[in-house]
Amino acid sequence: MKLGNVAVLGVGQVRFGVHKVKSGIELARDAALLALADAGIDLRSVNEAFVGYIEPAAMLAIKAMKELGLTGLPVTHVENASATGLVAFREAAHAVASGRAQVALALGFDKMSEMARGGQGGRGPGRDTIDSVILPAAYFALWAMRRMHERGTRPEHFAKIAAKNWNHGALCPVADRQADHRVTPEEVLASRKIAEPLTAMMACPPDDGAACAILAAPELVRKLRPGRPLVRVLSSALQTETYTPGHTFVGPVVGPATMSRDTANEAYRDAGLGPADVSLALCHDAFANEELEYYELLGFCAEGEAEKLVEEEQTSLGGRIPFNTDGGLIARGHPGGPTGLAQIHEIVVQLRGEAGRRQVENARVGLAHLVGGGSVCTVSLLARD
């Protein structure tokens, strides 16, 4: 479904990292207040909210919205694992596109650091099961090992991607990891090993955080924020897996990888665009080798050429198609619920030309991609008029 009649009215994000004092709901409140201020409205103007978090306690979506006021607006809890925030964004976009809401808000928050501290899995009753035995890191390492077998990819390629994202993160004020020096691939390779060939610096941190986006019809955005570049939501696709022989049903599963290709193709088709039109992309780089696969699956190079893209630094700031300009999951951080809305925040900041030292020149179209366990994939395309 084409969504050209939806525009971004406001975005807000609290810095990702470990927040010891504030609760998830308080982080959510802060991100939403930033987005409302950016939009120039208060909660009375919001017709509907979609709130996402992964942490399993019930009712937090409504409780988080109550921190902003009690206006009676409809609130829906959205949860789709790591893709949660971007799926909440999709729901808000469709609510505006359908005319059901003039102004819709998407909000994501999580305190992943507490889930990680909850010990060995930390997910309560689900922990002693077949599904919980294998780490997500191991799952993505299996991708990496197969890629190395088929394509001759070397750990240095993954290290180079991770170092790039660390260095992008250092330029982003809301990123968790802001290294005080230029991170090198050698440093990434020398960090603690987690699952061959992946090292700790190739992996995202379990973060706390919150992010928010407010959407409205373009006419309303122009009226409320005259003089600001108008950022439209062109498309937002969501798919689950299509069965192929050899499908893996048990364990941490985010695949098959082709799910990303199919979802991206749907998003491109709905937007009437192709990869050549995209100025910057944000993807699910929970582990650096994923990003390499997505260069191909999102259509930015032919199959088997992702390694060349890395070697030529075409996905760094200043390159042909900068990826994860805010540091991505690896450096900006990956709290879960808000991650997709942090991607939207970065794309909107870039398309408005407000990204400072990490500004992509003439940024016109941004792509946000996430996968989530289970598994799902979602891709959104945004463009500046």
Added chain:
Amino acid sequence: MAEPARRRVPIEPGFFTISEDAGAPPQLLGSRCRACGEHFFPRRMVCARCLAQGCEDVLLGPEGTLWTFTWVHVPFFGQKKTAAAGYGVGQVDLPEGPRIQAVLSGAQGDFAIGMPMRLELETLRETPEGEEVVIHRFRPVEARA
């Protein structure tokens, strides 16, 4: 009279067989679609390929081919187990079709993509009643030279 072997119980019921013979390999509890013949693990009622209802129960394995593997340096996700040297994880293609993701038995360096693998049971822990909690894993059929 020899001391009887400890009773073995699965980490979760419904995924694999446990033989009375401690040396016999487990098999996986799978399904086969009566309409199109596709095999699945774990068991399911509706065929994921042709959507026909009423898959029949079959046993899968115990042998397959290693599709990919890794060596994990951090503790198990759902367990307290901390193996200092780490442990293997892999995906094994069964001749019937399903690709099985499981822990691997063996040392780092024992594995190669394409090698034949066989199922076995690993004891994860003991229950307060003295039962052994087991899970399926794969081991290289022959150790590499």
